[in-house]
Amino acid sequence: MDFYQVLEGRSSIRAFLPRPVDEGLLEKILLAAGYSPSYMNTQPWEVFVVMGKKKEELCAGLSLAAQEDEPKRPDFPLPTAWPEALEKRLSAHRRNRFAALRVDTSDQKKLRAGYLRNFQLYGAPCGVFVGLDQTLTSWSMFDSGLFVHGFLMALHAEGLGGCPQAMLTIYPDIIRKHLRITDNIKMAMGISVGYPDYDSPLNSYRSQRKDINEFVRWFD
Numbered sequence: 001m002d003f004y005q006v007l008e009g010r011s012s013i014r015a016f017l018p019r020p021v022d023e024g025l026l027e028k029i030l031l032a033a034g035y036s037p038s039y040m041n042t043q044p045w046e047v048f049v050v051m052g053k054k055k056e057e058l059c060a061g062l063s064l065a066a067q068e069d070e071p072k073r074p075d076f077p078l079p080t081a082w083p084e085a086l087e088k089r090l091s092a093h094r095r096n097r098f099a100a101l102r103v104d105t106s107d108q109k110k111l112r113a114g115y116l117r118n119f120q121l122y123g124a125p126c127g128v129f130v131g132l133d134q135t136l137t138s139w140s141m142f143d144s145g146l147f148v149h150g151f152l153m154a155l156h157a158e159g160l161g162g163c164p165q166a167m168l169t170i171y172p173d174i175i176r177k178h179l180r181i182t183d184n185i186k187m188a189m190g191i192s193v194g195y196p197d198y199d200s201p202l203n204s205y206r207s208q209r210k211d212i213n214e215f216v217r218w219f220d
């Protein structure tokens, strides 16, 4: 696949085939993502891969907390407000995505079912969590983002797919407990990983992008 096809062809995958992910292939992809740049080559990312029975147990724990509406307690606070332009894009994204899924945005039951699917890793056979030591700064969060992007690109290049999910970090203590991760590791991102089910309507929607004139200013 041409590099630009990888960049432009990737999308967030929210429905997966019941096909397992080969550990060797995942290792190759993670190694490739590890080539991402980082502040003074600190490579702050700590990666936790979960599959099989452990994944089922973790999903059950996260789902229960979500179903019972336990208060969100992410290590990295979720945004509560956005600047106007971003809020507009967010609303448009929500509107277009639900329209593509033929879900009425006033249908609270369906919206909630969609929300809860986050905690089932959208049915993916594999979950990848990225953590950071608690002493690190936003620069290391930046580095982790680069790592996650490299990871998503490599997944797509290999015919796999993923969905980066902030929602998978809202109960970080449950992840630490299930995966025996020490308290000093803070959860930055959770990613559902597997083979995309492109026949599912959940994967049919393509998010819009800003026009280049909206985000680039040239100086001469």
Ligand SMILES: Cc1cc2nc3c(=O)[nH]c(=O)nc-3n(C[C@H](O)[C@H](O)[C@H](O)COP(=O)(O)O)c2cc1C
Pocket (backbone or CB within 6 Å): 010, 011, 012, 013, 014, 093, 118, 163, 164, 165, 166, 167, 168, 206, 207
């Ligand atoms: C930091 C971050 C957090 C995200 N959190 C979620 C999430 O909790 N659940 C979800 O389904 N998608 C989540 N996404 C996926 C975004 O909705 C998606 O990347 C965006 O709409 C652009 O669409 P695309 O990835 O298909 O290009 C997240 C993406 C990022 C980068």
